Amino acid sequence: MPNNHFSRGELYSFITGLASTALARRLQKNFKQEGVDITVEQWSVLYHLWKEDGLSQQELCNRSFRDKPSITRLVDNLERQRLVRRVSSRTDRRMNMIHLTEAGRELQVLTITLADRTLNEALEGVSPADIELCKGVLQQVYDNLK
Amino acid sequence: MPNNHFSRGELYSFITGLASTALARRLQKNFKQEGVDITVEQWSVLYHLWKEDGLSQQELCNRSFRDKPSITRLVDNLERQRLVRRVSSRTDRRMNMIHLTEAGRELQVLTITLADRTLNEALEGVSPADIELCKGVLQQVYDNLK
DNA sequence: TCGAATTGGTTGCATAACTAACGATATGCC
DNA sequence: GGCATATCGTTAGTTATGCAACCAATTCGA
Numbered sequence: 001m002p003n004n005h006f007s008r009g010e011l012y013s014f015i016t017g018l019a020s021t022a023l024a025r026r027l028q029k030n031f032k033q034e035g036v037d038i039t040v041e042q043w044s045v046l047y048h049l050w051k052e053d054g055l056s057q058q059e060l061c062n063r064s065f066r067d068k069p070s071i072t073r074l075v076d077n078l079e080r081q082r083l084v085r086r087v088s089s090r091t092d093r094r095m096n097m098i099h100l101t102e103a104g105r106e107l108q109v110l111t112i113t114l115a116d117r118t119l120n121e122a123l124e125g126v127s128p129a130d131i132e133l134c135k136g137v138l139q140q141v142y143d144n145l146k
Numbered sequence: 147m148p149n150n151h152f153s154r155g156e157l158y159s160f161i162t163g164l165a166s167t168a169l170a171r172r173l174q175k176n177f178k179q180e181g182v183d184i185t186v187e188q189w190s191v192l193y194h195l196w197k198e199d200g201l202s203q204q205e206l207c208n209r210s211f212r213d214k215p216s217i218t219r220l221v222d223n224l225e226r227q228r229l230v231r232r233v234s235s236r237t238d239r240r241m242n243m244i245h246l247t248e249a250g251r252e253l254q255v256l257t258i259t260l261a262d263r264t265l266n267e268a269l270e271g272v273s274p275a276d277i278e279l280c281k282g283v284l285q286q287v288y289d290n291l292k
Numbered sequence: 293t294c295g296a297a298t299t300g301g302t303t304g305c306a307t308a309a310c311t312a313a314c315g316a317t318a319t320g321c322c
Numbered sequence: 323g324g325c326a327t328a329t330c331g332t333t334a335g336t337t338a339t340g341c342a343a344c345c346a347a348t349t350c351g352a
Contacts, residue, residue, distance in 0.1 A: 018211055019284040020166045022291040025340080041308065058330060065167065070309060072332060077307075094317045094330040122287045130283050137280040138165035141268045145168040171310080187338065204300060216339060218302055223337075240300045240347045 019122075027118045036111055038081070043111055045074050046083065049100050050108045054087075056095045083107070165268075173264045182257055184227070189257055191220050192229065192246070196254045200243045202235070229253070 024040050031038065038046070048063045049055060055063070057071045064071070075098060078084045083104035089095040123131060174186050184192070194209045195201060201209070203217045210217070221244060224230045229250035235241040269277060 019287040019291075021211065021339085022288050026291045028340080039307065056330080066308095067310065068331065069311085069333080073308070076332095092318070092330085096331070122290050124290050126283055126286050130279060133276060134280045134283040137272050137276050140272050141165040142168050144268050144270050145165075145172045167309085174310085185337065202300075212338095213340070214301065215303080215341085219338070222302095238300085238348070242301075 023118070023122050026121065027115060030114045030118050031111065034110065034114060036107065036114070038083070038107070038111075039077075042074055042078055042081075042083075043115075045071070045078065046100070046104060046107060046111075049084065049098060049104070050112075053100050054097045056089070056097055058095070060098065078104070169264070169268050172267065173261060176260045176264050177257065180256065180260060182253065182260070184224075184229070184253070184257075188220055188224055188227075188229075189261075191217070191224065192250060192253060192257075195230065195244060195246050195250070196258075199246050200233075202241045202243055204241070206244065224250070 027043075028040050031040070031043070044064055045060060048060060057068065057075060060066075060071050060075075061068055066074075075084060075086065075096075079086060081103075082101055085099050085101060086096040087099055089097050126134075170186050173189075177184065177186070177189070190210055191206060194206060203214065203221060206212075206217050206221075207214055212220075221230060221232065221242075225232060227249075228247055231245050231247060232242040233245055235243055272280075
């Protein structure tokens with residue numbers, strides 16, 4: 001087994017396990033410190049609803065890169081916390097349109113500020129050009145695999 | 147709420163949710179196709195044992211960037227599949243030294259080949275220099291947060 | 293040397309992920 | 323109209339993660 005396979009293994013964990021979990025963990029911690037009682041996964045769903053309210057669950061799957069069962073449960077939990085409501089579509093009763101509640105809307109400003117701050121901590125010492133390049137690489141990886 | 151907050155949100159999902167899960171998912175799929183019945187998380191633990199057998203659970207925590215309960219359960223599952231064994235240390239009976247079984251050792255060649263192939267799929271069209279740079283950025287992110 | 297603090301590991305609880313299978317509604321074709 | 327097919331969402335089962343609390347063994351300091 002040639003040695004470069006091992007360096008590939010390292011690369012694998014760089015892409016999958018390392019920065020991403022650290023960043024998610026830190027954002028979660030920052031939420032908690034400010035008394036925001038949602039998970040980062042729930043936040044990422046709310047994020048898409050802040051951009052466009054009333055999306056279907058399927059559309060949330062596409063935009064958040066999750067499968068259907070994941071979205072079902074995330075919406076379950078968000079609904080239990082009264083941050084969103086399921087409203088079944090009039091034109092197609094199979095679909096649930098997910099709408100923010102007032103409480104859900106209220107989280108936007110604070111949590112996006114916290115996400116912003118967290119990213120600043122994470123990217124300290126990284127030049128904007130390198131950030132862009134890195135983003136491009138990750139996008140390419142995603143496109144190659146999707 | 148200034149608009150650049152939204153682009154930061156996008157960046158957040160680039161780092162946390164996008165390439166990393168796609169890559170893990172693809173590797174898992176490739177394992178399954180070849181009849182390798184382990185999860186990618188279990189694989190990442192075995193990976194460190196292939197590099198150095200007989201590590202303690204704590205050392206596996208450090209090297210795989212996981213917390214103690216995660217390693218406890220991963221080792222539980224690996225032990226149940228007879229891929230590793232817990233051997234309590236003679237010099238410090240608190241410690242479990244984790245040793246590969248023959249079955250565990252046998253997975254190395256095939257799975258590392260599969261990981262290699264998966265990374266080649268993932269990184270197609272990305273130059274080695276950009277890979278290095280991206281790796282450096284992710285390392286920096288990790289260091290900033292750890 | 294004895295009691296406090298530290299370290300290695302486990303357990304409980306909540307959340308989330310994937311796969312597979314399943315209902316219910318819509319659509320399309322004959 | 324009626325049956326096959328596709329689409330939207332849910333449920334079940336297994337695995338993994340984080341946090342907090344815990345036990346047992348070890349170490350350290352007065």
